[in-house]
Amino acid sequence: MFGFEPIIFIIIVINILYVTFFTLRMLLVIKGQKVWASIISMLEVYVYLVGLTIILDNLKDPVNMVAYCLGWGLGVYLGGKIEEYLALGYVTVQAIVNPYDFELPRALKSQGYGVASWTADEKSGRRTVIQVLVKRRHEQKVVKVINKMSPNAFVISYELKNFQEGFWGKGTL
Missing domain, CATH: 3.30.70.120 (Alpha-Beta Plaits)
Incomplete structure (x- = not known):
């Protein structure tokens, strides 16, 4: 149950990608960059749908839920760091x-x-x-x-x- 399984890594990575895209899209909308926000949103929803399918199929294991939460937090952090690097506006x-x-x-x-x-x-x-x-x-x-x-x-x-x-x-x- 608590051994490392590839699904844990996949859930973390997918959530990092999803939340990073989500964060960047929101920042781009706020900055008035509608075209880039639209492009990012397409990637965001694709990653979200892939991730949602995987997560819903594997929600019974509490470790997967922890992986989901970890990926979410890391995605927020990474999105913020990328925004700092881009320094738009x-x-x-x-x-x-x-x-x-x-x-x-x-x-x-x-x-x-x-x-x-x-x-x-x-x-x-x-x-x-x-x-x-x-x-x-x-x-x-x-x-x-x-x-x-x-x-x-x-x-x-x-x-x-x-x-x-x-x-x-x-x-x-």
């Missing part, structure tokens, strides 16, 4: 730094990033606000530059759903 990185810090925007611009900066008033006085729109895969590079040049900066970033062409057109990113 855009983010805005905003930093509030020391007043009149003009070197940081210059440094970011010299690295090819579009930067908007302005002076703002806050509770403790004047500060410089820097805003950078970047592809998500470049977010950590921008944050590292900010932290290196302005270690006390208050930094936030948030994902964008869409934006219009204008100054920050998609062709310039």
Whole structure:
């Protein structure tokens, strides 16, 4: 009963594939990538149907149920890791730094990033606000530059759903 059987491995692998495809499809839909989401969904449903057939034929053994759960958890993890690697979409990185810090925007611009900066008033006085729109895969590079040049900066970033062409057109990113 508790010896290794090939069916256990098959259940785990099928569930990893299914849940990974499911996770990626959902992320692609959220990111507006309808064509890729549709392609992934076809693979997802095929793997699901194959897996469902195997699992329903072998549900009496509790080890198979554990294998199913293990595959599900690993699929969620793998889907998340793949999404991190793909880093789809855009983010805005905003930093509030020391007043009149003009070197940081210059440094970011010299690295090819579009930067908007302005002076703002806050509770403790004047500060410089820097805003950078970047592809998500470049977010950590921008944050590292900010932290290196302005270690006390208050930094936030948030994902964008869409934006219009204008100054920050998609062709310039």
